[in-house]
Amino acid sequence: MQQHYYKFWRDLIKPRGFDVDTDSLTDTYGRFSVRPLERGYGVTLGNSLRRVLLSSMMGSAVSAVKLEGVLHEFSTMPDVLEDVTDIILNLKEVRFRQYDSNQKTLRISKQGPGTVTAADIQLTDQVEVLNPHQHIATLGKEGKFEAEIVVTFERGYREAEEHKEELPVGYIAVDSLHSPIRRVNYQVSDARVGQRTDYDALELEVWTDGSLKPEEAVSLGSKILKEQLQVFVTFDEDIEPKEEEEQTSTPRLNENLFRSVDDLELSVRSMNCLKNANIRQIGELVARSEAEMLKTKNFGRKSLNEIKDILGKMGLSLGMKIEGWPPPGWDPNNPHRPGATESNETAAAAGNAGAATGMGGMSDPMGGGGTPPTHQ
Template identity: 50%
Template sequence: MNKGIKDFQLPMRLELEKETASPTYGKFTAEPFERGFGTTVGNSLRRVLLSSLTGAAVTSVKIEGAFHEFSTLPGVTEDVTIIILNVKNLRLKLHTDKSKAMRLKKKGPGEVSAADIQHDADITILNPELHIATLDKDGMLDIELIVKPGRGYVPAERNKEEGLPIGVIPVDSIFSPIKRVNFHVENARVGRVTDYDKLNLEIWTDGSITPQEAVSSSASILREHLAICIPSEEMKEV
């Protein structure tokens, strides 16, 4: 280990506040950091949490009777644009690294929700109550949805693939399993010195990953990117 590091105050662990923890929310604290390092670590984790974790999202849809996103469907209250906007709000957990297809086929009258989507065991729908469309007595909705793993936000243009069949509509995909991240830094005491940093980090997820898994994955991503800056001999000691 670099001799200079021994002079730094370093936190021993990242603590989870168990009283408020849930599968989708976690509040973490770590102290003491040297002054300024609470912000450095907190901001770095926040950026990676929001941009770099793998999740799953719908990348394209094929709606029977619709050839583009501005189509309307007989017996369906919402037009295709609104249906696609609703589909983009699907929160999914993919238990494979391959793309998968889902099917939604329902006749009216009544509401169509995410719970009506047919899928295999490789997919979990985390918000089955999500409203998709409303059908009158003559309405029918038949949609094929393609789900893929990915990171961050991918616009519909990048989801276009060569040779897509007519009627397949690429959609914007929000892959990130992280819904929100907050952090703030306050003073921490070590002996008589009170200007060390205490990092408070809050993470909200969509349920496809726990906050503990999220922060661990983000820290691992940061470590892998910083490893090139550390001589191999020192890496063996880390």
């Protein structure tokens, strides 16, 4: 790998973490957010995750049915209100959670009068019905319901024709939707880092049938994307740039230590407290203990917990003893890392000014720009 390649990804801003809205989180719905992202990455990641979640998650569904005395789906059953087509449609609405990936054959046996629901399905230890109140059929006084249903664990959608070759005589093939994902929505908004407000914030909403929790679905979808993209990486990722090792004899410090406390996006009250305490950079903040912070004027437990939570997502905490901090030549009044020359700082400032006026000389590599609409 050429030594300069690492600069392609090392200088890109990384999200602070994966935030879950615990107030609205259920077994069937989850809202998640990631910020900050480079401009354009919100749409890139949001759309990719949405497509993978809708197409690639695995789940259980009814793929075939055998009804006593029935030869095809256009038949009727004695003293049963619904015809066979309606019964099959009702069975397709039953949602299962399987604890293994093997095909299951389950039975239903009921004598009328009464109704047949998903709760009447005779289950095994490896299968659970998630909607036991799902209606299947209505039986009259002489009605009798004897059925076998085949449940398979697969990915995506399969037409009935695909199941027919695998079935014994007497079974009716059913087209089946195995995906546990019911809906995915993403939205991209602006995120602020320091004085810049053109970064992306991605919000993702996921609805499932309950067989797979939304947070698990997002994790699995991300893993699938990672595995698929890994084939494109054709260099050794373990190679460290020698030039950087030779340039410094001090321990490698967390880059976040040199960032301004403005990047933490704290509440106004917390930010005012830090300014009053003359804390400008994150490195200065983590060097303070909790007790020291609580002595700051107007700084209470709420502000303390807010700061601890954000620092934790960055791999930092209050009261840290960091080897090599502060580094030689460090100036708390200078927001830049030691070693940055005046010419470099001037060039960086000029580049930022050019980008702000649309004359930076580089177009948006992701084709991003404004805030895209919600995608459902």
